[in-house]
Amino acid sequence: MATLVKDVSLKQEATKNFLQQKHVEYLSSYGKDKNDYEYCMTEYLRLSGIFWGLTALDLLHSKNRLCEADIVEFVVSCQKECGGFGPSPRHDDSILYTLSAIQVLCTYDKLDKIDVNKAVEYIGKLQNEDGSFSGDKWNEIDTRFSFCAVASLSLLGRLWDNCPINHEKCVLFILSCMNFDGGFGCRPCSESHSGQIYCCVGALAILGELHHVDANLLGWWLCERQLPSGGLNGRPEKLPDVCYSWWVLSTLQILGKLNWIDNEGLKLFILASQDDETGGIADRPGDIVDPFHTLFGIAGLSLLGEPDLKQVNPVFCMSQSIIDKLNIKIQILPSQ
Amino acid sequence: MEITKLLLAANSDYSSMWNYRKNAFLHLKTLKNEDEMKSMFDNELQFIESCLRNNPKSYGCWHHRCFVMLHMMKPNWERELQLCDLFLQFDERNFHCWDYRRFVTNHSNVPHEKEIEVTNKIIASNFSNYSSWHYRSKLLPQVYPDPTDSKRIEEKKLLEELELVQNAFFTDPNDQSAWFYHRWLLGRGDKEQYIVSLIVNRSPPSVFCCLRKPVKMFNGTLSVDDTTQTVDWTSSMSERYSHLWFCKLEDGFKKGQQHTVSCEVESSKLSCCLEENCQKATVCLPINREMFQDHTSQAKLSVLEDELNSCNELNDLEPGNKWVMLTLVLLMRAVSPKQHSEKISTMLDALTEIDSQRKRYYLDLRSKYAIEDCIVETNLNENRLNISGMKLTQICHLELVPTLTHLNISHNCLQNLTVPFANLFCLEVLEANDNKITNISGLKDVPNLKSINLDSNDISDVKQFEYLKTCRCLEKLSIRSNPVCESEKQFPTTFLLHFQ
Ligand SMILES: [Zn+2]
Numbered sequence: 008m009a010t011l012v013k014d015v016s017l018k019q020e021a022t023k024n025f026l027q028q029k030h031v032e033y034l035s036s037y038g039k040d041k042n043d044y045e046y047c048m049t050e051y052l053r054l055s056g057i058f059w060g061l062t063a064l065d066l067l068h069s070k071n072r073l074c075e076a077d078i079v080e081f082v083v084s085c086q087k088e089c090g091g092f093g094p095s096p097r098h099d100d101s102i103l104y105t106l107s108a109i110q111v112l113c114t115y116d117k118l119d120k121i122d123v124n125k126a127v128e129y130i131g132k133l134q135n136e137d138g139s140f141s142g143d144k145w146n147e148i149d150t151r152f153s154f155c156a157v158a159s160l161s162l163l164g165r166l167w168d169n170c171p172i173n174h175e176k177c178v179l180f181i182l183s184c185m186n187f188d189g190g191f192g193c194r195p196c197s198e199s200h201s202g203q204i205y206c207c208v209g210a211l212a213i214l215g216e217l218h219h220v221d222a223n224l225l226g227w228w229l230c231e232r233q234l235p236s237g238g239l240n241g242r243p244e245k246l247p248d249v250c251y252s253w254w255v256l257s258t259l260q261i262l263g264k265l266n267w268i269d270n271e272g273l274k275l276f277i278l279a280s281q282d283d284e285t286g287g288i289a290d291r292p293g294d295i296v297d298p299f300h301t302l303f304g305i306a307g308l309s310l311l312g313e314p315d316l317k318q319v320n321p322v323f324c325m326s327q328s329i330i331d332k333l334n335i336k337i338q339i340l341p342s343q
Numbered sequence: 344m345e346i347t348k349l350l351l352a353a354n355s356d357y358s359s360m361w362n363y364r365k366n367a368f369l370h371l372k373t374l375k376n377e378d379e380m381k382s383m384f385d386n387e388l389q390f391i392e393s394c395l396r397n398n399p400k401s402y403g404c405w406h407h408r409c410f411v412m413l414h415m416m417k418p419n420w421e422r423e424l425q426l427c428d429l430f431l432q433f434d435e436r437n438f439h440c441w442d443y444r445r446f447v448t449n450h451s452n453v454p455h456e457k458e459i460e461v462t463n464k465i466i467a468s469n470f471s472n473y474s475s476w477h478y479r480s481k482l483l484p485q486v487y488p489d490p491t492d493s494k495r496i497e498e499k500k501l502l503e504e505l506e507l508v509q510n511a512f513f514t515d516p517n518d519q520s521a522w523f524y525h526r527w528l529l530g531r532g533d534k535e536q537y538i539v540s541l542i543v544n545r546s547p548p549s550v551f552c553c554l555r556k557p558v559k560m561f562n563g564t565l566s567v568d569d570t571t572q573t574v575d576w577t578s579s580m581s582e583r584y585s586h587l588w589f590c591k592l593e594d595g596f597k598k599g600q601q602h603t604v605s606c607e608v609e610s611s612k613l614s615c616c617l618e619e620n621c622q623k624a625t626v627c628l629p630i631n632r633e634m635f636q637d638h639t640s641q642a643k644l645s646v647l648e649d650e651l652n653s654c655n656e657l658n659d660l661e662p663g664n665k666w667v668m669l670t671l672v673l674l675m676r677a678v679s680p681k682q683h684s685e686k687i688s689t690m691l692d693a694l695t696e697i698d699s700q701r702k703r704y705y706l707d708l709r710s711k712y713a714i715e716d717c718i719v720e721t722n723l724n725e726n727r728l729n730i731s732g733m734k735l736t737q738i739c740h741l742e743l744v745p746t747l748t749h750l751n752i753s754h755n756c757l758q759n760l761t762v763p764f765a766n767l768f769c770l771e772v773l774e775a776n777d778n779k780i781t782n783i784s785g786l787k788d789v790p791n792l793k794s795i796n797l798d799s800n801d802i803s804d805v806k807q808f809e810y811l812k813t814c815r816c817l818e819k820l821s822i823r824s825n826p827v828c829e830s831e832k833q834f835p836t837t838f839l840l841h842f843q
Pocket residue numbers: 248249250251290300
């Protein structure tokens with residue numbers, strides 16, 4: 008009953024160069040054809056889609072390839088009466104898209120175009136008695152929403168002054184989702200999952216509470232996500248994926264343990280997941296590219312020190328220069 | 344309603360459409376009778392099930408199912424458990440389904456014992472199931488809690504678990520689920536808080552207290568000659584959480600008299616004697632092995648020895664298996680670090696080769712062990728620590744040695760001095776020569792640091808020395824044989840004037 012290692016193998020001829028210009032072309036033309044089937048079917052996450060494309064282009068020094076005025080107008084039109092944002096004007100609000108909206112507006116330095124107080128109030132109301140956050144008024148609870156709340160308030164400059172949420176309870180809820188492996192899940196008792204770990208560790212980093220994390224234990228679990236192909240998976244016994252590579256990698260960076268994995272191997276895995284004809288990055292080599300994996304691939308390469316990219320912030324997944332300009336200080340454990 | 348159904352059938356992540364249906368149900372509940380609602384809800388559950396068959400990982404679907412169950416008058420929880428069984432058969436790692444299962448068992452008061460049975464069955468059919476091991480780590484402490492730590496398991500059950508997990512890794516030594524679980528079983532919970540050292544100054548009358556774990560607020564009880572004092576503790580660090588706390592004593596000490604100062608927090612107490620003719624006194628908690636070890640009881644030690652024997656057996660059967668080897672290292676370290684020190688070192692060396700992707704993990708682990716051994720063997724009341732020439736790749740445990748005046752970390756493999764040295768507020772001399780250091784950002788605000796030796800390192804950026812400006816007492820800095828010295832032109836003379 009021996010377990011087979013689930014993995015992929017990189018082809019000898021796979022690209023080893025970073026196709027910077029191709030990615031710029033891919034991202035700036037994505038969604039140009041508004042009648043495209045795929046474009047229509049992703050309306051329910053349009054705002055997040057904009058964040059992925061814009062941030063990837065920003066890291067590629069090509070933010071100007073998108074029309075700022077159109078995007079800002081669109082984002083503003085997504086804010087609802089309640090203060091939260093929907094993925095597009097016709098859709099319901101959720102804290103997920105509220106964070107995306109704020110990230111996009113911060114990238115353009117245009118927070119003054121929305122009602123910030125209302126957005127802050129909206130986030131505050133989503134906190135529950137036990138410190139957890141609901142995603143919207145329907146009360147689904149998930150540590151992803153805790154991250155969205157903390158990250159949004161931080162970007163709005165309202166995490167410390169005039170803050171509507173209870174930090175202590177927020178931290179206690181996140182800690183109640185900690186597991187035997189040092190990782191975190193969606194809710195108390197949920198299995199560890201690297202996306203969820205990124206959210207919980209990210210929220211604790213923003214709140215300056217990282218000492219609650221057992222960095223040695225969790226770091227070990229995280230570095231064991233790397234497979235022989237160099238790619239990382241999101242949980243034990245799963246296939247490697249570029250997006251999970253980002254969540255594991257950024258968490259390792261926050262914990263000061265980036266060097267616990269083979270950086271060169273991961274870099275080759277991400278590079279091999281590029282489409283050398285169309286540009287863009289897929290979940291793994293040979294698959295179809297999309298803006299989501301393109302962003303996380305590029306962000307991962309930035310953390311790994313790719314010289315053609317801007318430096319990315321591991322918690323916010325935005326250019327470090329934006330975070331610096333907003334004067335946001337987060338806790339990152341020293342890397343030795 | 345029909346349109347949203349079509350849209351959701353095509354894409355179950357379309358959350359606004361689920362919301363639309365939730366609103367509709369809330370509205371219908373005010374219009375229809377119980378029977379009508381029951382059949383509508385039943386249809387909805389069927390519809391959700393069909394969506395889940397297409398997309399078993401849809402957050403929106405599972406959440407909508409919770410919504411429906413919570414709004415039904417007589418929800419059939421039994422049927423939901425069967426649905427979970429079915430979906431878990433299809434994908435035993437689907438965490439959405441596991442979470443839904445826990446939602447169902449909570450609402451229908453399924454006893455934890457019964458759920459443990461479920462994981463027994465799954466594990467019996469296939470050991471390699473991380474989700475089930477995870478679930479056990481949550482269930483067992485609730486049914487069989489350790490009397491001293493509610494997050495862990497009582498000894499008797501622990502032995503049974505160890506046997507089960509041993510069966511798992513003997514069946515397949517490459518099954519990482521079992522190894523992660525095994526490491527948890529052998530570990531122990533949170534390390535308790537204790538006072539590491541006290542530093543008492545006669546004038547101005549004040550006390551520094553250093554803690555093992557950083558805290559946001561400190562309210563330790565301070566007494567002088569058995570009289571409790573009213574003091575305000577303030578953190579002397581800029582971080583929100585601090586190991587190091589400071590207070591002034593209002594009444595002060597009498598000139599030329601001996602005083603005993605004690606500090607107490609939780610179950611830890613430390614006392615320091617300020618001799619009659621002394622201005623300052625320090626005391627350190629002797630650091631013993633146990634503080635670094637992961638087991639608490641004597642009984643557990645014999646369990647560890649048994650584990651060590653079976654892992655050695657497995658290592659003979661499966662030489663070169665990294666999971667077996669790392670576990671052996673951890674076990675040898677837990678049972679008798681001194682006796683096994685050579686073997687631990689050889690095994691860690693071998694692991695850096697066998698599992699080269701994680702080379703740095705093993706090197707850091709070895710550095711940690713080396714530092715621990717050195718701290719245990721040093722009389723800290725002499726305030727000197729020498730951890731040179733040990734191939735260290737990281738520095739750790741500085742919070743345990745706050746009274747050091749001399750620290751020697753030279754001739755190692757350190758690349759960065761980024762850990763904060765500011766906790767070492769007595770430190771006067773730091774020898775860090777002959778490493779590969781490029782970054783010294785951790786040397787900020789070390790208040791009493793007088794001399795630093797950074798000879799033969801890799802510092803190439805002159806800006807690194809800016810950090811040292813915050814060390815007010817610095818008199819001597821040696822930076823011979825660093826790349827920065829070769830490009831002398833860009834090296835500002837102000838630094839040269841200031842530094843020897
Ligand atoms: Zn992915």
